[in-house]
Amino acid sequence: MNEPHTLIDKLWGAHEIVRREDGQSLLWVDRHYVHEGSFHAFGKLAERGVPVAEPGLTFGVADHYVPTRGSRRNIANPELARMVGQVEENTARHGVKLFGLDDPRQGIVHVVGPEQGLTLPGLLIVCGDSHTSTHGALGAYAFGIGASEVAHVLMTQTIWQKKPPRMRITVNGRAAPGVAAKDIALAIIAHIGADGATRHAIEFAGPAIQALSVEGRLTLCNMSIEAGARCGMVAPDDATFAFLKGRPYAPRGAAFDEAVEVWSALSTDDGAAFDQEVTLDANSIAPIVTWGTSPEDALPIDASVPDPAREPDATRASYLRGALDYMGIAPGQRLTDIAVDRVFIGSCTNSRIEDLRAAAAVLSGRTSKVPGLVSAGSSLIKAQAEQEGLDRVFLDAGLEWGESGCSMCVGINGDLVAAGERCASTTNRNFRGRQGTGARTHLMSPAMVAAAAVAGHLADVRPMLGGRKV
Amino acid sequence: MDKFTKLTGAACPINQANLNTDQILPARYLKWTRAMGIGNVLFQDLRFDAEGRERPDFPINRPAWRCATIVVSARNFGCGSSREAAVYALYDYGIRCVIAPSYGDIFSGNAIQNGLLTAIVSDEEAAEIMAKLEQAPEFPLTVDLEEQTILCGNRTYIFTIDPVRRMRLLNGWDDIALTESYRERIAEFKAGDRKARPWAIANAEP
Numbered sequence A: 001m002n003e004p005h006t007l008i009d010k011l012w013g014a015h016e017i018v019r020r021e022d023g024q025s026l027l028w029v030d031r032h033y034v035h036e037g038s039f040h041a042f043g044k045l046a047e048r049g050v051p052v053a054e055p056g057l058t059f060g061v062a063d064h065y066v067p068t069r070g071s072r073r074n075i076a077n078p079e080l081a082r083m084v085g086q087v088e089e090n091t092a093r094h095g096v097k098l099f100g101l102d103d104p105r106q107g108i109v110h111v112v113g114p115e116q117g118l119t120l121p122g123l124l125i126v127c128g129d130s131h132t133s134t135h136g137a138l139g140a141y142a143f144g145i146g147a148s149e150v151a152h153v154l155m156t157q158t159i160w161q162k163k164p165p166r167m168r169i170t171v172n173g174r175a176a177p178g179v180a181a182k183d184i185a186l187a188i189i190a191h192i193g194a195d196g197a198t199r200h201a202i203e204f205a206g207p208a209i210q211a212l213s214v215e216g217r218l219t220l221c222n223m224s225i226e227a228g229a230r231c232g233m234v235a236p237d238d239a240t241f242a243f244l245k246g247r248p249y250a251p252r253g254a255a256f257d258e259a260v261e262v263w264s265a266l267s268t269d270d271g272a273a274f275d276q277e278v279t280l281d282a283n284s285i286a287p288i289v290t291w292g293t294s295p296e297d298a299l300p301i302d303a304s305v306p307d308p309a310r311e312p313d314a315t316r317a318s319y320l321r322g323a324l325d326y327m328g329i330a331p332g333q334r335l336t337d338i339a340v341d342r343v344f345i346g347s348c349t350n351s352r353i354e355d356l357r358a359a360a361a362v363l364s365g366r367t368s369k370v371p372g373l374v375s376a377g378s379s380l381i382k383a384q385a386e387q388e389g390l391d392r393v394f395l396d397a398g399l400e401w402g403e404s405g406c407s408m409c410v411g412i413n414g415d416l417v418a419a420g421e422r423c424a425s426t427t428n429r430n431f432r433g434r435q436g437t438g439a440r441t442h443l444m445s446p447a448m449v450a451a452a453a454v455a456g457h458l459a460d461v462r463p464m465l466g467g468r469k470v
Numbered sequence B: 001m002d003k004f005t006k007l008t009g010a011a012c013p014i015n016q017a018n019l020n021t022d023q024i025l026p027a028r029y030l031k032w033t034r035a036m037g038i039g040n041v042l043f044q045d046l047r048f049d050a051e052g053r054e055r056p057d058f059p060i061n062r063p064a065w066r067c068a069t070i071v072v073s074a075r076n077f078g079c080g081s082s083r084e085a086a087v088y089a090l091y092d093y094g095i096r097c098v099i100a101p102s103y104g105d106i107f108s109g110n111a112i113q114n115g116l117l118t119a120i121v122s123d124e125e126a127a128e129i130m131a132k133l134e135q136a137p138e139f140p141l142t143v144d145l146e147e148q149t150i151l152c153g154n155r156t157y158i159f160t161i162d163p164v165r166r167m168r169l170l171n172g173w174d175d176i177a178l179t180e181s182y183r184e185r186i187a188e189f190k191a192g193d194r195k196a197r198p199w200a201i202a203n204a205e206p
C-alpha cells in the first residue's frame, strides 16, 4: 500500500520542480493573475528589460481601481484612469490576455478566474492579492503573493515556497436555513482567531462543506486568509465538475472527461495525517456579524458586544476599548441595537449570482431604510442578475445597482464609506479605515446585509425569511 | 537587496495585536510609486487624526521613537492585504527590523524580499520588551542576526527566524539569481508536465 496523502500533499507534489536541502521548494505556477496593483512587478521587469516568461499562463483583469458608479468609458478621475491604463499597457506589451473595462467578462479577479474556467482543480495559482485563497474552492492550490514574488513569477513562471503545515477544518452537521458559507467562515475565524491558521494550508472538509455550493466554497476559501492561512481548499467533487463544465477556458469534450478522471483522485486519502485538526458543528452556527476591527471579532447576531470592564486580561481589555471606541459601540451593547448607515453587497467574498439572489430574496417587496450599493462580482454576473430581474429588486428597495469591481470593499476606486459611517457589508475585512478613513464595517452574509437594510440596524435574517429561500 | 547583519537603534513599541497592512499603509496610497515618498505615509491614519493633526499618543509620534529603526509589536503583525508597499513604507521610513510573536505570512515573505528582518519572540517576551521600552524610551535595542539575539538593557532575548530567510538576509541574496541556476530543471519539468497534465494549459482564446 502506498502511504496515504492529503490533498495538500498531492497538489504540492505535482508542482515541485526542486526541493533544496534547506527546505525551499521551487514550484511550477499554472496560472498567474495580475491586476492594476501589479504595476510594481511590471516595473521590475522593465528595469531588467526581460519579458513575461509564460504570457499564455498569465491573465490580467481591471478590478481594484475601476469605477463602479458613473461612466466607465471616460474615467473622470485621472489617477484611476492612469491605474487602469497602466494594466492595459503592461499586459498589452507582454502579450498577456486582459479582461479590461471594455470586455464583457471583466470583473473581480477572484470571481473571473473560476467563472471563465481558468481556475481548475489541480492547478497551482498565484496572484498578487491575498484573497487568491478563493480559488482553492475548486481544488486548486492558490495563494497570494507580494510584488517581488509577482515579478519572479512573471520572469520564471515559478515560485520558491516552503511547504506549509497542513490543517484540516472539518465542519460536521448541516447549516440551518439562513446560515450561509459566510457564517461558517466567520464562525471558524472566531473559533481559531485571525492568526489561528498562520503559515498553514487548510483543507475544509466534512458534510457541511460538501453540502455547500461551489459559490459557497469560494466564499469560505476566500476568507481563509482572514484566519491567517496561506491557502484554503476543498476537494473537487461532482458539484465542482458540474460548475466547470462548459466554462470557456476549461477543457472541452473528451479532454474534459479525461480531466475529471484525474481530478477525481484529488482528495485526501483515508488515514493521511494533518499537522492540525479543527472540528466544528454547523448545527450550532447562527448568522454571525462582526462587531470590532478584526474578522475574529465575530459573534452570533443574538449576542451582545463584549464589555472591557469584565475582561480580566489588561491587554485584551485595552484592545476591546479601542475597537469599541473606533466602532462607536457602547460596551455590552446588543448587536441588534446597532443602527447602520448604509449597506454594501459586493466583493470577491460575496458577489456571485447566488449571493445576489440571497440578498434579493430578503429584499424582495421590501424597502431599505438606508442607502446602499450592490456591485456584482463580474460584468457577466451583472448581466445575469438583470436577466433574472434582481436589479429591479435592489432598485425598488432603494439601493444602487452598480458596475462590477472591487468597489466599496477597499474604496480605492472612490466608492468610500464616509468617516464615522457604519456599513453592513458582505466584504471580508472590517479593519480600521478599510472602506474609507474612519469608516466602520460590520461583516456578514448577503442575506444578513439585506436584513440590516430592511431593519435599519443589525438584524437576524431568520425571522424575515418566512419561506423565502436564501 | 541590502544585507542585514547587526543593528542598534531606537525601538518603537506598538502594542496592538493584528496590526494589519491596511494600518501600516492605507489603501489610498497604493497607487503611489516609492519615489513619491511612501515612507512619509507609514501608519498615516494611526499617526494623524481626520484633520491631519498628529496624534501625540501614537508611539511613533513620540520624540524618542520618531527615528526608530526597530518596531516591536504583538501577535499577527502585518496580517491582511498582500500589499508589498506596506514593507516599502516601513523600510523607507527607516525601519529595518520588526520584533513580534507572529506575522502575516505574505507580509513576512515580502519583508525578506526587501531586507526587512522579521524577528520572532514569544508573546511574553514581546510584551516584556515593549514594557521595558515604555519605561526607558530612549534605550536602544541591538538586534544581531548572526547570533539571533536581541539585547535589551541587561537582558538578551533569543529570537527565531526561518533559517533560509536568515541566510538570505545575511547575504542579501535575491530569488531571481537563485532561480536562474535551475533554468534547465524548470525546462525539463515543463516539458514533462505538458505531457502529464495537458488539461492544465488554458484553452486558447475561446
Ligand code: SF4
Pocket (backbone or CB within 6 Å): A063, A064, A108, A109, A110, A129, A131, A347, A348, A349, A405, A406, A407, A409, A410, A428
Ligand atoms: S474585492 Fe476586496 S478583497 Fe477582493 S480582491 Fe477586491 S479589494 Fe481585494
